[in-house]
Amino acid sequence: MQHKLETAEDGAAEHPFAPFLRTLGRGPGRSRALTREEALAALRMVLRGEADPHQVGAFLMLLRYRGEDPDEIAGLVEAAREAAGCGTAPGVPVELDWPSYGAGRTRGAPWFLLAALALGRAGHRVLMHGSNEFSSGMPVTEALARLGLRPADDRADAARMLETVGFAYLPLRVLSPGLDRLLGLRALLGLRSPVNTVARLLDPFDARASVDGVFHPPYIALHLAAAERLRRPRLLVVKGGGGEAERTPLKPVTAHLFDHALGHREIVLPATSREGSRSTTDDIIAVWRGEAEGVALATVLATLALALLALGSVATASEADARAVEIWRRREAM
Template identity: 65%
Template sequence: MHYAPSMTDTHAAFATYVATLGRGPGRSRALTREEARTAFGMVLRGEADPHQVGAFLMLLRFRGEDAEEITGMVQAARDEAGLGGGRGLDDLGIDLDWPSYGAGRTRGAPWFLLAALALARSGTSVLMHGSNDFSAGISVAEGLAALGLAPAGDKASAAAALRPGRFAYLPLHVLAPAMDRLLDMRRLFGLRSPVNTAARLLNPADAPFGVDGVFHPPYIDVHLGVAERTGRHRLLVLKGGGGEAERVPLKPATASLWDHAAGRGEIALPAVEGLRPHPPAGDTADLVSAVWRGEAAPETPVQTIRATIALALLAMRRAENPSQAMDQAATIWSQRL
């Protein structure tokens, strides 16, 4: 079937960005921050032809994610979603930003969710946001439902939940619908796109601290680079289970940090001795509920929860070292009820 695109001046303008990315070896280049901000803003507003959008996203992926480009995309997404500058959630005094966009094929229960809820019970204000559409495990929404809780339906209900409970979960389709539609294009591509990285770095409430998980270690440098360029206060990033900010302490690991005062750094995280792998296939929503209520205490999931709480404490500078963080985490977990 012959397809003749209907070109507009806007399409012609967007074509320059696609050409910049795709001219070929020795001629193509990454977009500048402002170019990426303008181009991605056009995508989010529906001003680019769908064929152009597909080409744009896959060229960005093929070239490799660039911190300048992703910074521009994050800025455009925040602009379109009405975040920052007193327009969104930045007046709620959120302590910790917690993105959840993992798509692991071997994920089970969202133990990181119980870590975030325990932190909230201890007095830390946590805003979680994300999309689990491509994860094989139990979603955050399903985990919340098992505990008698629900995702926020809009920004106002998120604010209402945060005041008494210090925790809210904003699905991306509520927080930034245009971004969510772009994430869903993974079904057509068979591949993730840089939109996934940009979504993780939205920090919708301008929280001073953040924890973030990546599936592939090379993305860590991009996350830290965007944190630096956007003026984030402090962000901890690690290769987490299924790409989530979750620490499974079966073996030693390294967490990477961006700190506005100290720059980049690393924290060596020791393993918890004697742990055995926990098969995710046996995880259920009922098990999530039972662990939260203290009716079940499988060793590796409980240690995962504690180690993930410890990550957040290190991110927020509330512990001086991993050992102290784990001790504090054990207390926070035991006192959650």
């Protein structure tokens, strides 16, 4: 049953966006989450510049305060995808969508990037998109520069990179400037908003699988439920380092999978390294060249195995770990 947005009781003229705020912000027992259709219409107005800036701030904080709802998130994602031109053919099929929006305050280098690069060299086209504006660690763009690589300039450039090297990084500011501005409001509002969840679920090139990381475990079920409503083919979510799709090798991790054909299941991933092997290196070039090991390399390999499970190209955690080692050893030859 669909809910109708209310109109002002006194009949006075009001801004067209106001009913969305009233629906979200009325008193206890009277407010509710937006339906999927309402959320789509609301964020569509925001991204078109049809809402007042005061309304935008109130909208984001009301969504946060109420708690994120799967139907609501699905509608927001649909609006964001529409504004960003997602779903249009990129020219090449993408196998793995890899969002990177972590804001960890204790992380260093983005070891997950090396896993994605190695996977791309192995013939699996990987599109990474994101923003690391609120992370204290090394941004993906800086890591790419150290490796002699660059982010994509636009969707067409990303498609060319996918075709030639199997990997592309598309910054959110290029993919969707409007959504990037909303994400940036965190510095003004002081709090994360549901835009972070929306950006992670964009899937710009309609990949056949996605791997995602969250910082807070309750968001795992939210991401999976939204993906199911959006009829995504396959999504693997893990509580990762700094909120990234990065698997720690030092302790067991549970990966949560939604497959449109097979449903939901959990995959328990064992620890692959001991505390005694901990390394403090942040030299991403040395690790890529095989000149440094320790926990940095173990993290890369564990994350590479996670991506293989997301793709569904291996059946078990042990098979994924073995295949990850093989891909890593062959990365230069490939």
